[in-house]
Amino acid sequence: MASSLLRKRTRRNNLWFLHPRTLTQHLLPSSPESQSQSQKFPLFQNPPNSIQNHDFSDSAFSKFLLKSSKHVASSTANVSGRRFDSQRRRFFGSQTAAEPSTSDGLTVERIVANGWTILDESENDWKSHAAAVAQSIHLIKKRMKWKKLLVLLDMLTMELNKPDLWNDPVHAGKVSREHGSLMGKMKGVNAFERELLEHIDMIKLAREENDAELESESLKALLQMRRISKEKELEAMLSGENDPCSCYIEVQAGAGGTESMDWASMVMEMYKLWGQHRHYKITVVDEMPGEIAGIKRATIKVDGEYAYGYAKAEVGVHRLVRISPFDSNKRRHTSFAAVAVIPILGEGYTHVQINESDLRIERFRSGGAGGQHANTTDSAVRIVHIPTGITATCQNERSQHQNKASAMAVLQSRLDQREMARQVQMNAQHTQSLTDITWGNQIRSYVLHPYRMVKDLRTNYEVSDTDSVLEGDLDGFIMSYLSASLDKDEDDR
Amino acid sequence: MKLSLTYAFGVSNFTVFVKPPLFRNLHHSVCLSLKPTPPPPAAAAPLKHRMPLFLRPPTYTAPMSELHKWHEWAKSLASSVGTTFEDLDNGPDSSLLCRELKWLVEDVVEDQTLPSLTQSEKCERNVGVRVSLEELYKLWKERIEDRRPFQYIVGCEHWRDLVLCVQDGVLIPRPETERIVDLVGDVVLDNEELREGLWVDLGTGSGAIAIGVGMMLKSWGRVIATDLSPLALSVAAFNVQRYDLQDVVELRQGSWFEPLKDLEGKVAGIISNPPYIPSENISGLQAEVRRHEPRIALDGGVHGMDDLLHLCKGAASVLKSGGFFAFETNGEKQCKHLVEYMETAAGDSFCNLNIVPDFAGIQRFVTGFRK
Numbered sequence: 012m013a014s015s016l017l018r019k020r021t022r023r024n025n026l027w028f029l030h031p032r033t034l035t036q037h038l039l040p041s042s043p044e045s046q047s048q049s050q051k052f053p054l055f056q057n058p059p060n061s062i063q064n065h066d067f068s069d070s071a072f073s074k075f076l077l078k079s080s081k082h083v084a085s086s087t088a089n090v091s092g093r094r095f096d097s098q099r100r101r102f103f104g105s106q107t108a109a110e111p112s113t114s115d116g117l118t119v120e121r122i123v124a125n126g127w128t129i130l131d132e133s134e135n136d137w138k139s140h141a142a143a144v145a146q147s148i149h150l151i152k153k154r155m156k157w158k159k160l161l162v163l164l165d166m167l168t169m170e171l172n173k174p175d176l177w178n179d180p181v182h183a184g185k186v187s188r189e190h191g192s193l194m195g196k197m198k199g200v201n202a203f204e205r206e207l208l209e210h211i212d213m214i215k216l217a218r219e220e221n222d223a224e225l226e227s228e229s230l231k232a233l234l235q236m237r238r239i240s241k242e243k244e245l246e247a248m249l250s251g252e253n254d255p256c257s258c259y260i261e262v263q264a265g266a267g268g269t270e271s272m273d274w275a276s277m278v279m280e281m282y283k284l285w286g287q288h289r290h291y292k293i294t295v296v297d298e299m300p301g302e303i304a305g306i307k308r309a310t311i312k313v314d315g316e317y318a319y320g321y322a323k324a325e326v327g328v329h330r331l332v333r334i335s336p337f338d339s340n341k342r343r344h345t346s347f348a349a350v351a352v353i354p355i356l357g358e359g360y361t362h363v364q365i366n367e368s369d370l371r372i373e374r375f376r377s378g379g380a381g382g383q384h385a386n387t388t389d390s391a392v393r394i395v396h397i398p399t400g401i402t403a404t405c406q407n408e409r410s411q412h413q414n415k416a417s418a419m420a421v422l423q424s425r426l427d428q429r430e431m432a433r434q435v436q437m438n439a440q441h442t443q444s445l446t447d448i449t450w451g452n453q454i455r456s457y458v459l460h461p462y463r464m465v466k467d468l469r470t471n472y473e474v475s476d477t478d479s480v481l482e483g484d485l486d487g488f489i490m491s492y493l494s495a496s497l498d499k500d501e502d503d504r
Numbered sequence: 505m506k507l508s509l510t511y512a513f514g515v516s517n518f519t520v521f522v523k524p525p526l527f528r529n530l531h532h533s534v535c536l537s538l539k540p541t542p543p544p545p546a547a548a549a550p551l552k553h554r555m556p557l558f559l560r561p562p563t564y565t566a567p568m569s570e571l572h573k574w575h576e577w578a579k580s581l582a583s584s585v586g587t588t589f590e591d592l593d594n595g596p597d598s599s600l601l602c603r604e605l606k607w608l609v610e611d612v613v614e615d616q617t618l619p620s621l622t623q624s625e626k627c628e629r630n631v632g633v634r635v636s637l638e639e640l641y642k643l644w645k646e647r648i649e650d651r652r653p654f655q656y657i658v659g660c661e662h663w664r665d666l667v668l669c670v671q672d673g674v675l676i677p678r679p680e681t682e683r684i685v686d687l688v689g690d691v692v693l694d695n696e697e698l699r700e701g702l703w704v705d706l707g708t709g710s711g712a713i714a715i716g717v718g719m720m721l722k723s724w725g726r727v728i729a730t731d732l733s734p735l736a737l738s739v740a741a742f743n744v745q746r747y748d749l750q751d752v753v754e755l756r757q758g759s760w761f762e763p764l765k766d767l768e769g770k771v772a773g774i775i776s777n778p779p780y781i782p783s784e785n786i787s788g789l790q791a792e793v794r795r796h797e798p799r800i801a802l803d804g805g806v807h808g809m810d811d812l813l814h815l816c817k818g819a820a821s822v823l824k825s826g827g828f829f830a831f832e833t834n835g836e837k838q839c840k841h842l843v844e845y846m847e848t849a850a851g852d853s854f855c856n857l858n859i860v861p862d863f864a865g866i867q868r869f870v871t872g873f874r875k
C-alpha cells in the first residue's frame with residue numbers, strides 16, 4: 012500500500028510538472044459550503060488532450076481528474092492569481108512550515124479538535140478514518156517534538172544562509188547535513204498530512220458529484236492511511252538523534268553470588284533472543300563468566316537499525332524473585348542485574364578524540380612466556396583509557412588485532428556516551444553507564460515464585476507469561492515505556 | 505633464485521613443485537649452533553597442500569539433529585578437560601576449547617544464519633557442511649586427544665585482519681607477532697624512503713609478516729620473504745596469492761641472507777621472527793607446540809640466540825644507511841643481550857636501538873636503524 016500511495020503521488024507530481032497550470036486548476040479548492048463546481052468553472056466542457064494521453068485509470072486521483080475535467084474545458088481558464096499562488100506554495104513552498112489544509116480550510120489540528128467519533132476500522136465512515144489518521148499525525152508530531160523541530164529548522168536555515176558559512180567547511184558540512192536530515196524527517200510527515208487532506212477533498216468532491224466509485228476508492232485510501240499511521244506512530248517513538256544507531260547492551264550481576272550471576276546470564280540471553288527476533292546481528296564482545304554458573308558481566312553488540320532506540324528502554328535494574336536452583340534449602344531469593352545500553356555513533360556523528368598516548372593496551376589473561384612458546388587461540392585484549400579510567404575488553408574475535416579493534420570501538424562508544432551525558436546533562440537515564448546505575452533504580456521485576464508475573468515498574472505494563480518474556484518477547488514492555496515517556500508532557504509538541 | 509610455484513585453486517589438494525635452487529647444505533653453512541640439524545627438506549618432491557576448511561566447498565550435507573549430536577559430544581569432550589591441560593603445560597582450558605568449537609562450527613557449516621546447534625536437537629533439516637560428519641568427529645578427537653592445534657584442525661589462523669592458511673609443518677603465526685607490522689607502520693608513516701623501499705621478511709613461515717607489511721606498503725614498497733622450508737614457502741605462496749599480492753611480495757628460498765646476495769646495502773627494512781627458543785626448553789613446551797609445530801621454526805640453539813645473532817650480523821651489510829630492523833625475541837633476557845651485542849660486537853653499525861614490549865608486558869622486540 013505504501014508503494015501504491017507513493018506511486019500515486021509521484022504520478023500526480025509528474026503530471027503537475029508536465030502541465031502545471033492545468034493541474035493547478037484541477038486541484039483548486041472545491042467550493043466551500045454552497046458554491047458548486049459548475050458555478051465556479053462555467054467555461055469548462057471538454058477534457059484537455061494532454062491529460063487523456065496519460066494512463067491514470069487505476070488511481071483514485073485519475074478519476075478525480077477525469078471527473079473534474081468534465082468541467083475543465085480549457086487550460087487557459089481564468090483563475091485568480093492569488094489562488095494560484097496559494098496552491099503553488101502548497102507544492103513548492105516551505106512545506107514544513109505552512110500548515111496544510113483542505114479546500115475548505117480543514118487542518119489536521121481542526122479535525123482533532125472536532126472530536127469526530129472514531130469507530131472501528133470495519134465501519135466505513137470517512138470521518139472516523141480521517142479522525143483516526145489526524146490523531147496519529149498529531150501524536151507523531153508530538154513524539155517528534157514538532158515545535159522544537161520547527162525552531163531547530165529555523166536556526167539551521169539561518170545558519171545555512173550565513174555568507175561566511177563555508178569558511179569552516181567542517182561546521183558547514185555538519186549544518187547542512189543536519190538541515191537535510193531534519194527536512195527529510197519533517198517532509199515525510201507533511202506529505203502524509205497533505206495526503207490525508209487531499210483524500211478528504213476528494214471524498215467531498217465525490218459526494219457532490221454523486222460518484223460512488225470515487226467515494227469508495229477514497230474511503231479505501233483513507234483506511235489504508237489509517238493502518239499505515241499506526242506504524243508511523245511507532246516509528247515516531249524513535250525520533251531521537253541516536254535512536255537509529257546500533258548499540259552495545261551490557262549486563263552486570265548484582266550482589267548475591269551464583270544466583271545473581273545466573274540471573275545476569277538469563278537477562279543477557281533474553282536480549283540475545285530479543286535481538287534475533289528483531290533480526291539484529293548479535294555478537295558477544297566481552298563476557299566474564301561466574302565461577303559456578305552465569306556471568307559476572309557481559310557486553311553484546313546489537314547491530315541494526317534502531318537497536319539503540321528500542322534497547323535504551325531497558326536501562327536500569329532488573330529484579331528476579333524465584334526459588335533458587337543453587338539453594339539446597341529451596342528458599343526464595345531476590346537477585347538483581349543491571350543493564351546499560353550504549354549507542355554506537357556512526358559516521359557523521361562527532362566522536363571524542365582519543366590520544367594514542369592516553370591508552371594502555373594489555374593482553375587479558377596472559378601467562379607464561381608467550382611468543383613461540385605458546386599456541387593459543389585466546390588473544391583477548393583490554394584497553395584502559397588512562398585519563399578517565401574507562402576500560403574496554405574484547406575476547407571473542409579470532410585475532411588479537413580484531414579484539415583490539417573491537418575493544419577500541421567499545422571504548423570509543425563509552426567515551427562518546429560519557430561526553431553526551433556531560434554535554435546534555437539530560438534527564439535521560441539511558442545515558443548512564445553501568446557504573447552510574449544505582450541498584451535502587453529498579454525498572455522491572457520478574458517474579459517466578461509464588462506466582463508468575465513480569466511487571467514494569469515505570470509503566471505498570473505486565474505480562475504473566477514469564478517464559479515468553481525471558482525468551483525475548485520484550486516489545487510490549489519497550490513500546491509501552493517509550494510511548495509513556497514520550498507522550499506524557501503535553502506542551503512538548 | 506626466485507621460487508616458481510605452480511598450483512591450482514579450488515581443489516582441496518594442490519601440489520607445489522619447488523624447483524630447488526641452492527639450498528642444499530646451506531643450513532649447515534650458516535648455523536653456528538649445536539642445535540640438531542633439521543632433516544633435509546624434500547626438495548623436488550611435490551608438496552601436499554591441505555585446503556583450509558573454510559575454503560572448501562560445502563559438498564556434504566548432514567541433518568541438524570546429527571550435527572547437534574556431534575556438537576553435544578564435542579562439548580562434553582571439551583568440558584571433560586577442565587583445567588588439566590592448563591595445569592599440565594599451560595594448555596587450553598575447557599572454556600577456550602568451547603570457543604574453538606564455536607569457531608570450528610563457523611568454519612564448517614555453510615549457512616551461518618541457522619538456529620544455533622544447541623537448540624536443534626529435533627531438527628531434521630539438512631545443512632551443507634564442508635567436511636563429513638565422520639571427519640568432524642575425527643578432527644575434534646585429534647584436537648582433544650592428540651592436542652593437535654586448533655589452527656591445524658581448521659587449516660587457518662586469523663591474524664591481524666587476515667585469515668592465513670596454515671598446515672602441519674608450518675608455524676602458526678602468534679598474536680604477539682602482529683605487533684611487528686605496527687612497528688613497521690610507525691616508521692614508514694613519516695619516512696618516504698622507508699615506505700617506498702625494499703623490505704625483507706626472513707623466515708616468513710606462512711607469510712604472515714610479509715603479507716601484513718605487503719598490504720600496508722602495497723602501493724609503494726615491495727617485500728621479499730624468505731624461508732628455508734619449501735613447505736612454508738608453498739603455504740606462503742598460497743596466502744600471498746589469496747591476498748593478491750604476487751606483485752608486491754616475492755618469495756625466495758634459502759637460509760637467512762643466502763638468497764639476498766644481490767641486495768647488499770639496498771634493503772630499507774628487515775623484519776624477522778626467527779626461531780628463538782633455547783633447545784633445552786623445547787621438550788617442556790605446551791603439547792600443541794612440542795608435538796605438532798616444526799622444530800626448525802622454534803629451536804634457536806643453546807641460548808635460543810643463534811639465529812637472532814646471525815640476523816644482526818647480516819643486517820649490518822644488507823641494510824642501507826637509515827634502514828630499519830625489527831626482530832622478535834624470547835623476552836627481556838634476549839632483548840637485552842641483543843642490544844648489548846649490537847652496541848658492542850656488531851661494530852658501530854646501528855643506532856636508536858629500542859626494546860618494545862608486547863601487550864602482555866613482556867619485552868619482545870628489538871628495533872633500530874642502520875647508521
Ligand SMILES: C[S@@+](CC[C@H](N)C(=O)[O-])C[C@H]1O[C@@H](n2cnc3c(N)ncnc32)[C@H](O)[C@@H]1O
Binds near residue numbers: 706759778801
Ligand atoms: C618462528 S617461525 C616464524 C614464521 C613466521 N615469520 C611467523 O612469524 O609466523 C621461524 C621461521 O624461520 C624459518 N627458518 C628456520 N631456519 C631458517 C633458516 N636457516 N633460514 C631461513 N629460514 C629459516 C622456519 O622455517 C620458520 O618458518
